[in-house]
Amino acid sequence: MADPAADRARYDRATAHLDAPLAVVDLDAFDANADDLVRRARGKPVRVASKSVRCRALLERVLAREGFAGIMAFTLAESLWLARSGFDDVLLAYPSADRDRFAELTGDPKLAAAVTVMVDDPAQLELIDASRGGTEEVRVCLELDTSLWLLGGRVRVGARRSPLRSPEQLAELARSVARRPGFRLVGVMAYEGHVAGVGDAVAGRPLRSYAIRLMQSAAKRELVVRRAEAVRRVRDVAPDLEFVNGGGTGSVQHTAAEDAVTEIAAGSGLFVPRLFDHYTAFRGRPAALFAQPVVRRPGVGVVTVLGGGYPASGAPGADRLPQPYLPEGLRYDPQEGPGEVQTPLLGGPADDLLIGDKVWFRHAKAGEMCERFDTLHLVRGDRVTGAVPTYRGEGRTFL
Incomplete structure (x- = not known):
């Protein structure tokens, strides 16, 4: 059974030497x-x-x-x-x-x-x-x-x-x-x-x-x-x-x-984005995540991360938005949602986040995350074992 707190600790330790925004594949x-x-x-x-x-x-x-x-x-x-x-x-x-x-x-x-x-x-x-x-x-x-x-x-x-x-x-x-x-x-x-x-x-x-x-x-x-x-x-x-x-x-x-x-x-079953959480026939493990840095603390119970407005293709709806994943308990401000250059996040865990801390997100769909990042950092356990370019990182944007 996945332990979100342990996963967050692992990803934070693995990428402590890296500044967000960044993307990882576990x-x-x-x-x-x-x-x-x-x-x-x-x-x-x-x-x-x-x-x-x-x-x-x-x-x-x-x-x-x-x-x-x-x-x-x-x-x-x-x-x-x-x-x-x-x-x-x-x-x-x-x-x-x-x-x-x-x-x-x-x-x-x-x-x-x-x-x-x-x-x-x-x-x-x-x-x-x-x-x-x-x-x-x-x-x-x-x-x-x-x-x-x-x-x-x-x-x-x-x-x-x-x-x-x-x-x-x-x-x-x-x-x-x-x-x-x-x-x-x-x-x-x-x-x-x-x-x-x-x-x-x-x-x-x-x-x-x-x-x-x-x-x-x-x-x-x-x-x-x-x-x-x-x-x-x-x-x-x-x-x-x-x-x-x-x-x-x-x-x-x-x-x-x-x-x-x-x-x-x-x-999609390789990365298991959030749209694939809701099946009775199988359960996958989230393998692809991206992190945005906390850059503001506007008040009690709210932090603001840089960027994050990465909606997935398909009919517009809340299910097409990235999911604030780790730490658990964060949610979007309904007045703003995920923004092009900044995203406010609400919830009790916000008060424990400091400037520079990472908030981890899951994209709604699989490969579309890679259109936003040129590198995928490969994580095993609590270490980054390598980094590989996405299509974008190789200068290829086919659509």
Whole structure:
């Protein structure tokens, strides 16, 4: 069981020689979370979602572990950069309109062999062909929409991603790829974000949590049948299909149980940000934290830290804000919230904080924290054992 007071003492001792703002990754927690993902994947390889890590050194660390294979990237520029860095299996999870990078991809045999691009519309194939800088064959993955439709299609639950919902729609695009010179269909992806990315045990919301569990149960029942049929139809067109990717941190064990799925995607489960606290199926260990320094003491029961206004992407709401984590018991001033240059924090622990002390926060999402910091300090026990650059620290800001 985690001891927040002990963790705070460890992190403070480990970083006593470092000034905040700073970010750390607890390697013991990171490695334990990696082991848990592999356990839940039930023997199927886990493809690491790079957007949830955004640090080459940590991507290398996790891919060196048994049970992990390949990267799921978020932009074409990132995919090519990773391939040039030595990663030889990169799946681009989102369609791209980056003509210059498609020219690079099709002109370089090494890149073309390492990178697989996402397609869900014939127009994307047209754009790639119009952008060609060479004759290299393009590896293609098709994405199936996983959304759950209720009330006869009047209510939609799930992210608005691919327009390809039915097995026949997916198979028709597969046939389009097969007929088109210069492309090879190698994979299918179906990401059930409404299961993998939505916690089903929301603190203080028992009725909402129950409704989420009902929705997710229905979604899993519907998708297991539709995904299997879609994969069967695509394999009729492309018998040598290399992979079928599905799932995410919150659904690893459920998706891994499907015969049609050959690999699982996960990334947030390595850092375990605050949005992943609310699942009945698993419990991770917070591994990525950032610290802001106390710079003011405006009055009794309040301190002010430098910066801290790092909201996560998604629909705006309190759940997208970083969590004042250590010391326990601090909360935002409702008049100000987390600010661009300063953040007041209220609560009894404020009176024990001195100018220069660190307040530790957890980001709402995983890799987005790395867009704010150029270095991750690696902590083991109560020592910093190293420091590695984030994408930002390597001068890479892909989105």
